[in-house]
Amino acid sequence: MKKRISILSMALISVIALTNCKNDNFATINNILISPSSVSVFEGEEVSFITNVTTDKSGANLPEIIWKTDDENVALIKKGIMTAQKQGYTTITATSGGKSATCGVDVKVYISATxxxxxxxxxxxxxxxxxxxxxxxxxxxxxxxxxxxxxxxxxxxxxxxxxxxxxxxxxxxxxxxxxxxxxxxxxxxxx
Missing domain, CATH: 2.60.40.1080 (Immunoglobulin-like)
Structure with missing residues (x-):
């Protein structure tokens, strides 16, 4: 019984210690914006997005920005660089520290001059x-x-x-x- 209480106590102490640990090097995100906020491009074109993040403290590390697209058939996104794939509409989302910003993307087919x-x-x-x-x-x-x-x-x-x-x-x-x-x-x- 003592062994069981001892293991249970150690587990409880570990949980308390982990929940009280804060990484003070990371800022709390107040807001995130991406630019452009909407874009119209042709198939194959690339767009580099710029993020503007406001935080609760200056000089602190920012949590990673996670990029995603609603439709990978229309546009791919990696580290803030979008590549238009095929005609259609999708939304690109940037998320960091629980805050998100979006950009509407309209991909068109390029019609060459004859x-x-x-x-x-x-x-x-x-x-x-x-x-x-x-x-x-x-x-x-x-x-x-x-x-x-x-x-x-x-x-x-x-x-x-x-x-x-x-x-x-x-x-x-x-x-x-x-x-x-x-x-x-x-x-x-x-x-």
């Missing part, structure tokens, strides 16, 4: 003047709506993403519109 044309293939313009090149991307539901522009010779003109050209100095430059793997060019001569 054609890129420009309304002009040659432009003559005077220094200081402005003009524009109109780009037409098909199909109309292509994911890319505006081209990326490259210039063969920097400093002669500027061109914005909408094709607006400003002539800076005399010279000739080729402006190349690029969408997906398609290219279209226009030669601009500044007088």
């Amino acid at each position: 054609s890129l044309t420009l309304n002009k293939d040659k432009i003559d313009i005077n220094v200081g003047d402005k003009t524009s090149i109109l780009s037409v991307i098909t199909p109309s539901n292509a994911s890319a709506k505006i081209p990326y522009w490259e210039l063969s010779n920097e400093g002669i003109i500027t061109i914005d993403k909408y094709g607006e050209i400003t002539a800076l100095k005399i010279g000739t430059v080729t402006a190349t519109a690029i969408v997906d793997k398609l290219k279209a060019t226009c030669v601009v001569t500044v007088k």
Whole structure:
């Protein structure tokens, strides 16, 4: 009987000791936010989330942030980096110290452009003047709506993403519109 009481007493002392142990190095989480709080991406794209955690004490260690997704078929998440898998909607959740934050994720299918044309293939313009090149991307539901522009010779003109050209100095430059793997060019001569 004494042996049984002794074992029971040791077990009770161990439980009390464990429950009274606190790891004072860890802060209590008051709130957790993730950014972005919603995102729309194409299949295969990655998003890195930023967490903002408020705690009861500064400089303390934070409990680990646990990431999860409601649908791994739509998006995967690992250590705050999400990879879009296939079209659909899911919610990403970050949890730490009993607090959670979520991000809605809309994954879309990327529709490649099949054609890129420009309304002009040659432009003559005077220094200081402005003009524009109109780009037409098909199909109309292509994911890319505006081209990326490259210039063969920097400093002669500027061109914005909408094709607006400003002539800076005399010279000739080729402006190349690029969408997906398609290219279209226009030669601009500044007088």
